[in-house]
Structure formats: C-alpha cells, structure tokens
Amino acid sequence: MAAVVTGQNSLALAADPRPKLKIGLFADARLQPRWIVEAFAKVALSEFAEIACLAAGDARASRLPWPWQLYAKLDRWAFGADLTEELDLVEHVPHAQEAGDLDVAFAIGGIDDAQLDGIARYGVWRFHFNGEPEALAGLHEVARDVALAGSGLRVRLACGAAPRLAYQSWSRTYPLSAARNRGQLLRKTAELPWRALRELHRSGHGWLEQCRAVQLSEEKNCELKTKDLVGIGGRILRRGVEKALHVEQWFLAWRLGGRRGALSIPPDLAGFTRVVPPKDRTWADPFAIEKGGRHFVFFEELPFASRKAHIAMIEIGRDGRWSAPVRVLERDYHLSYPFLVESEGQLYMIPESAQNRSVELWRCVDFPLRWKLERVLLEGVRCVDATFHRCADRWWMFANCAAGESRVFDDELHLFHAERLLGEWQPHRRNPVKSDARCARPAGQLYWHNGALYRPAQICVPRYGAGLSINRVLRLTPQEYAERQVERVLPASSGTCGDGLLGIHTVNRAGYLTVVDAFARRRRI
Numbered sequence: 001m002a003a004v005v006t007g008q009n010s011l012a013l014a015a016d017p018r019p020k021l022k023i024g025l026f027a028d029a030r031l032q033p034r035w036i037v038e039a040f041a042k043v044a045l046s047e048f049a050e051i052a053c054l055a056a057g058d059a060r061a062s063r064l065p066w067p068w069q070l071y072a073k074l075d076r077w078a079f080g081a082d083l084t085e086e087l088d089l090v091e092h093v094p095h096a097q098e099a100g101d102l103d104v105a106f107a108i109g110g111i112d113d114a115q116l117d118g119i120a121r122y123g124v125w126r127f128h129f130n131g132e133p134e135a136l137a138g139l140h141e142v143a144r145d146v147a148l149a150g151s152g153l154r155v156r157l158a159c160g161a162a163p164r165l166a167y168q169s170w171s172r173t174y175p176l177s178a179a180r181n182r183g184q185l186l187r188k189t190a191e192l193p194w195r196a197l198r199e200l201h202r203s204g205h206g207w208l209e210q211c212r213a214v215q216l217s218e219e220k221n222c223e224l225k226t227k228d229l230v231g232i233g234g235r236i237l238r239r240g241v242e243k244a245l246h247v248e249q250w251f252l253a254w255r256l257g258g259r260r261g262a263l264s265i266p267p268d269l270a271g272f273t274r275v276v277p278p279k280d281r282t283w284a285d286p287f288a289i290e291k292g293g294r295h296f297v298f299f300e301e302l303p304f305a306s307r308k309a310h311i312a313m314i315e316i317g318r319d320g321r322w323s324a325p326v327r328v329l330e331r332d333y334h335l336s337y338p339f340l341v342e343s344e345g346q347l348y349m350i351p352e353s354a355q356n357r358s359v360e361l362w363r364c365v366d367f368p369l370r371w372k373l374e375r376v377l378l379e380g381v382r383c384v385d386a387t388f389h390r391c392a393d394r395w396w397m398f399a400n401c402a403a404g405e406s407r408v409f410d411d412e413l414h415l416f417h418a419e420r421l422l423g424e425w426q427p428h429r430r431n432p433v434k435s436d437a438r439c440a441r442p443a444g445q446l447y448w449h450n451g452a453l454y455r456p457a458q459i460c461v462p463r464y465g466a467g468l469s470i471n472r473v474l475r476l477t478p479q480e481y482a483e484r485q486v487e488r489v490l491p492a493s494s495g496t497c498g499d500g501l502l503g504i505h506t507v508n509r510a511g512y513l514t515v516v517d518a519f520a521r522r523r524r525i
Contacts, residue, residue: 020201022100023043023049023197025106028109029058030088031089032086033134037089043193044093044094048197049201052095053098067226075178082182103200105124108126124155124156125155128214130150139182142232145175149170152166153165169411171437173462176232176236184407188411191404246524247522251277251520252275267489269501274518277301279524282301284517285352288340288515290510290511291367297313297314297513298349299314299338300312301325308333311330311351312326312328328369329351331356334352335352337384348421352385354381354384354409358381359377359399361422374422377422381401382401382402384401385399388421389446397416397417399416401431410441412434413440415433417478438469441458443457444508446473447509456470459488466491467503467505471484489504502520
C-alpha cells in the first residue's frame with residue numbers, strides 16, 4: 001500500500017504529554033491580510049499550540065502613492081491576486097481570552113515590540129522581511145529588480161536583547177509582477193509560524209538561543225518611487241521582445257572520460273558534445289545508465305505545442321554518435337526527471353509526476369523500452385525531482401515540495417525515508433530541511449567522492465535552473481539533516497551556441513559518461 005501524505009508538513013504528531021504552547025496575538029487592527037489570518041488559523045488548529053488571547057487595535061492601513069495604486073490594480077488584473085485581501089482576524093482565528101502566562105507574544109503590523117516585553121516566556125515574535133513592513137513584503141524586490149527575496153520570523157527573547165531569526169527562507173523574485181511575487185512569497189511565509197512553533201514545542205528555549213542573530217546591516221528601508229515603475233515596464237517590454245525573437249530551450253550535453261566518482265563541469269561545457277532538439281521542443285533532466293558496455297540516456301521531452309512532457313531515450317555510442325530519441329513512457333499528465341535506480345536485481349524509474357500528486361515507481365520489463373507501474377510510493381503529495389539514495393540502513397528520498405497551495409517548487413527541500421525502496425516511506429521530522437531557492441531543489445544523483453557524500457542542487461536565482469550547487473552532506477538521520485555548499489557551477493558563454501548558455505540544472509554520471517542539460521536562446525530567424 002502506498003503511503004498517503006497530505007499537506008506539506010506531513011509528519012503526524014504522536015500523543016505528546018507536553019502542554020500546548022499558549023500564543024498571544026497583538027495586532028494593530030482587526031482587518032489583516034488573508035495570508036496572516038490563514039497563518040494563525042492553522043496554528044490555532046495545531047496539536048502543539050493554541051491562541052490563548054487576541055488583542056487588536058483600530059489602526060488604518062497605510063496607502064501606497066497613487067501611481068503605485070494604479071499599478072497594483074493593473075498588476076492584479078494581469079497576474080492575479082496577491083493574498084492581501086483583508087479579513088477580520090478576530091472572527092477567523094479561533095482563540096480564547098485567557099489570563100495568565102503566555103509562551104509567545106506575536107506582534108502583527110505597527111505594534112511596538114517594547115510594549116510586549118516580559119509578557120511571554122519565549123519573547124516577542126514577528127514576521128521578518130529584511131527590514132520591510134509586512135504591507136510591502138515582496139514589493140521592494142520587484143521595484144528595485146532584486147533577484148532574491150527573504151522572509152522569516154524574528155524573535156526578541158528579552159527586553160534589550162538582540163533579535164534572532166527563528167526561521168529564514170529565501171525565494172526567487174518574479175521580476176515582472178509585484179502581485180505574483182507577493183503571492184509566491186506570502187503563501188510560503190504563512191507556513192512559517194506553524195513550523196517554528198512546532199520546533200519550539202519539541203526543543204524548547206535552547207533551540208531559540210541557538211538561532212542566528214539578526215545583523216543591523218540586514219535592516220533596510222525601501223521608499224517607493226515612481227521611477228521604479230518605469231523599470232518594471234522596461235523589464236516587461238524586454239521580456240516580450242526576447243520571447244518574440246528567440247526560442248528558449250533546454251538541450252542535452254555529454255562527455256565520455258574522466259575519473260569515476262568525480263564531477264567536473266566546465267561553465268562553458270568545453271569538451272562536451274551538445275545534442276540540441278528541434279525548435280518545437282525541449283530536452284532536459286538527463287539520467288544515464290550503462291548496460292553491457294552501452295550507454296543509454298533517459299530524459300524529459302517536452303513538445304511546446306502540447307505543454308505536457310513524456311520520457312524519451314537515446315543511446316550514445318563509443319564512436320560519439322547518438323541514436324534518434326525514442327518515447328519510452330507517457331501518461332495523461334506531465335512526466336519529467338526520470339530518476340533511475342537498481343534494487344534487488346531490478347531496474348526502476350521514478351519520473352516526476354507532481355501533476356498527478358504522486359511519486360510513482362516503474363519497473364523495467366524489457367530494457368530499455370517497456371516499463372510497468374510497480375507501486376505508488378507516495379500519494380496526495382506534490383513532489384518534484386524525487387532523488388533516491390541508499391545509505392546505511394535505509395533508503396532516502398530528496399524532493400522539493402511547494403509550501404501550502406503555492407505553485408513554486410524551487411525553495412523547499414523535503415526528505416523521506418524507508419527501510420526498503422518498496423517499503424513504507426516516512427517524512428523527515430524537520431521537513432522542510434532547507435528553504436532556499438539557491439540550493440534546495442535536487443539536480444541529479446547523490447555521489448561519493450574521497451569518502452564524502454555530495455548532493456547536486458539547482459541554483460534557481462535569478463532564474464530557474466541558473467546553475468548547479470554542489471553540497472557536501474554532513475548529517476543524514478531521521479532526526480537531523482545538514483549540508484554545506486562546496487562548489488557552484490554557473491554557465492558562461494563560449495560563443496558556440498547562439499547567444500550563449502543561460503542555465504544548467506541537472507548532472508548525472510554512469511561509468512565514464514557524464515550528462516548534463518543546459519539552457520540557451522536560439523534565434524527564431
């Protein structure tokens with residue numbers, strides 16, 4: 001039977017004798033943006049915290065300058081809502097009005113932190129957007145064309161104490177729309193109180209004392225200027241021209257030779273043979289396997305007309321030639337990232353099937369063309385780029401999952417583990433173990449080199465698939481995960497492929513064959 005996991009934070013909490021944390025909410029107004037209301041409604045329904053009291057003032061929301069108000073209306077019309085619709089916090093968040101000690105005092109909006117000093121055991125908390133007020137979260141980055149957007153939770157444990165970051169997350173900015181960027185950022189930020197309070201309930205005061213202090217240099221102010229609107233318009237125009245004049249494609253590249261276990265990817269792919277698809281499709285996510293001295297590469301093939309990918313395969317000969325691509329697996333939904341793994345004498349493929357909200361295991365019944373669905377490993381999840389690794393006494397699955405109902409998969413790395421590949425998969429207790437668009441999303445098989453384990457990840461800033469981040473795994477247990485970035489591979493133009501390379505986001509190796517994918521623009525004419 002497949003494991004059924006619902007929602008992003010899927011680890012079920014066993015009965016816990018510890019009392020729930022008592023949270024006090026202190027807001028400058030009853031009317032608050034939807035994302036804030038939903039964040040604390042989720043906390044109120046959790047098994048580890050409750051809203052013990054809620055106090056709200058009668059402040060009025062500040063208004064943007066009129067040019068920005070006009071832009072906001074046009075932006076929402078073109079790109080959709082940004083979760084700033086206001087709801088009544090008091091009506092929509094279940095709460096009590098209990099006297100007595102609080103564990104956390106959470107300040108919302110224009111509340112002065114100093115007024116809350118000393119009323120909660122674990123200090124005063126508030127949302128943290130690198131010094132920007134909640135009302136401008138995600139807007140500064142679009143206005144000033146800043147590629148990386150940060151959000152988190154800031155905690156001041158005592159009066160006069162330096163604030164600490166109880167949670168920190170980094171997202172890629174969507175540069176063409178403040179509404180879309182804010183929607184992406186705030187959907188994820190709404191999950192942070194639930195996650196941090198869960199950890200506080202488990203680990204107590206010691207965990208907060210270990211959190212990183214906020215540096216003064218991180219505090220910023222952003223004055224919205226009309227000229228910034230001109231910059232947004234210019235970016236939209238340039239993007240339109242680029243799409244009109246160019247075809248944007250992922251293509252494959254490979255190299256035979258080199259040391260086993262070592263990965264060396266030159267930024268201009270010098271020494272690699274490039275396999276470029278026709279202009280009506282894209283090829284990406286290559287995975288290689290060696291069988292009887294022959295090399296086969298399985299990959300995602302996405303025809304632009306259908307917008308639904310399937311899995312294709314080519315064979316690379318020792319003479320440097322490659323076969324025409326052959327379609328080997330197709331479903332009614334999008335398939336990509338065909339991860340290959342051998343276990344107990346069988347060859348399996350686990351293609352990405354997030355559109356079907358599942359992680360599916362396919363067994364090869366006639367190599368390389370026929371595959372049979374053997375088992376659904378996880379149901380009810382939206383996992384992308386599931387990457388498997390056998391280590392010590394268990395199997396591990398690394399995959400990115402979107403926060404809440406977000407459609408952004410670049411930021412958050414989740415782990416799952418099982419005693420057998422076809423066994424019952426359990427989520428890691430600290431999911432997501434990483435929340436950073438610069439180095440979270442898997443980019444191929446983990447590998448050993450000189451006694452150390454390495455995990456390739458995608459750099460998704462300033463664009464999706466901008467490069468590769470190579471991370472050394474330091475701790476991998478059901479209770480902990482830690483890694484450290486040791487190398488970055490960012491593409492560079494070699495002058496041999498149209499306008500040059502713009503991205504690399506998958507690398508794999510089989511025997512002496514190394515395969516990657518790369519992103520480039522080709523002129524339509």
